[in-house]
Amino acid sequence: MSNRYVEMGLSAPVNLTWEVSLACNLRCSHCLSSSGEPAEGELSTAEALDLVEQLHSGGVFQVNFGGGEPFLRPDFEEILAACHARGIMTCISTNGTLIGPERVARLAESRLVAIQVSMDGARRETCDAIRGKGVYDKAIEAIKLLAASSIPTSINTVLTAQNAGEIPAMHELARSLGVSLRVSRFRPSGRGADNWDDLRPTPAQLLAFSDWLARSGDVRTGDSFFSLTSQERQGLGLNLCGAAKLTCCVGPTGNMYPCAFLQTDRFKAGSLRDNTFKEIWDDSEIYASFRSLRIHSCEECQRFDQCHGGCPAVAWHLKNDINGGDPECLERCVTSIADEARTAKAA
Amino acid sequence: MAAAGIQLHPACRVRQEGFGLLFYDSRGPRLLFAATGSLLHPDFFKTVRERDELPEGLSDREQTVLQKFMSQLLEKGFLREQPIR
Numbered sequence: 001m002s003n004r005y006v007e008m009g010l011s012a013p014v015n016l017t018w019e020v021s022l023a024c025n026l027r028c029s030h031c032l033s034s035s036g037e038p039a040e041g042e043l044s045t046a047e048a049l050d051l052v053e054q055l056h057s058g059g060v061f062q063v064n065f066g067g068g069e070p071f072l073r074p075d076f077e078e079i080l081a082a083c084h085a086r087g088i089m090t091c092i093s094t095n096g097t098l099i100g101p102e103r104v105a106r107l108a109e110s111r112l113v114a115i116q117v118s119m120d121g122a123r124r125e126t127c128d129a130i131r132g133k134g135v136y137d138k139a140i141e142a143i144k145l146l147a148a149s150s151i152p153t154s155i156n157t158v159l160t161a162q163n164a165g166e167i168p169a170m171h172e173l174a175r176s177l178g179v180s181l182r183v184s185r186f187r188p189s190g191r192g193a194d195n196w197d198d199l200r201p202t203p204a205q206l207l208a209f210s211d212w213l214a215r216s217g218d219v220r221t222g223d224s225f226f227s228l229t230s231q232e233r234q235g236l237g238l239n240l241c242g243a244a245k246l247t248c249c250v251g252p253t254g255n256m257y258p259c260a261f262l263q264t265d266r267f268k269a270g271s272l273r274d275n276t277f278k279e280i281w282d283d284s285e286i287y288a289s290f291r292s293l294r295i296h297s298c299e300e301c302q303r304f305d306q307c308h309g310g311c312p313a314v315a316w317h318l319k320n321d322i323n324g325g326d327p328e329c330l331e332r333c334v335t336s337i338a339d340e341a342r343t344a345k346a347a
Numbered sequence: 348m349a350a351a352g353i354q355l356h357p358a359c360r361v362r363q364e365g366f367g368l369l370f371y372d373s374r375g376p377r378l379l380f381a382a383t384g385s386l387l388h389p390d391f392f393k394t395v396r397e398r399d400e401l402p403e404g405l406s407d408r409e410q411t412v413l414q415k416f417m418s419q420l421l422e423k424g425f426l427r428e429q430p431i432r
Contacts, residue, residue, distance in 0.1 A: 005366050005380045014371060014378065059362035061371040087360070089373045
């Protein structure tokens, strides 16, 4: 029922990812946007505030800020305040290194912000190997400050081959700190593409994680449009990729894309310097193509009702084809493991 | 004593869509798609309303349907009880 309404086309996204800057003080090996230095021509403060007004008049409920490290942008709290003044809810994805008591106190005042602190291992060595030396301790410090405030806080972990065995321990760590855990899928974009072979979880790890997730009701997954537990997602009936239907992405220079993992020229839906947000959302051919995307090759699969072909971004990055279904879906993991077993037996 | 009214929960938002109203609850997050057409405007939820209050000019059948819908919104937490002062 809900899917039908979504496929009819909504007047605006429910939420969107806004990568406010590519500037980052870390160089994480899985970074989806290869962040480091700011992008040339990032939106000015006036342009950013104008966008906030457009999002408000369009009826966008929530903005998820990412980057780069959003807090490196000097006017970031001004942009946040503009969102909150208009009743727009916000969520900030941060590495936690720039979170101090004064900032936490300021952010808590709005009561409209949630914060995700990135951590990629329950062990210091595992996390720092991906995010950089000393980052684990700084992130823990930030989480403790946030957990003591009224700000809803979560740890966001990208599942990799290196930390797959530590996810239950991450869950325990989050509990002990008084925050929730969200586990995101590793996708081969940005530096993540460069390090894909090293960091990519094996099919066995993905299946083990899926089983564990099904038993861990309060853990959220960072799928392509929402942070939801599997139960909440089933309740919604929104078992499809939300890109260009429920969500979209605004890049640092005002380019719009279907999602944060498809920030390439091939998937550029438009520029906010040429058109309004509403014009791009309503009229972009790229968005139209995502709204009508049907993964016919997956329709006979027993899991089709649960995933509808999976993540088009992974399909694009691994196979250069968004129509071909997710090459790393759970069903293919099962097949891959069975094939390996047969090969080993034959040998 | 103040009478009990209802109001959109502070964690929720609502907007008009072609099919009716789209509710968003940031606590989940959850969405609720309500095929209310143009019977209810999102502005209706901006202020505290009496429990059985509805827009004017509705037929008996529309009133019955919307009363049930409002009860469901309250039950699902998209609306909350609030004293009318």
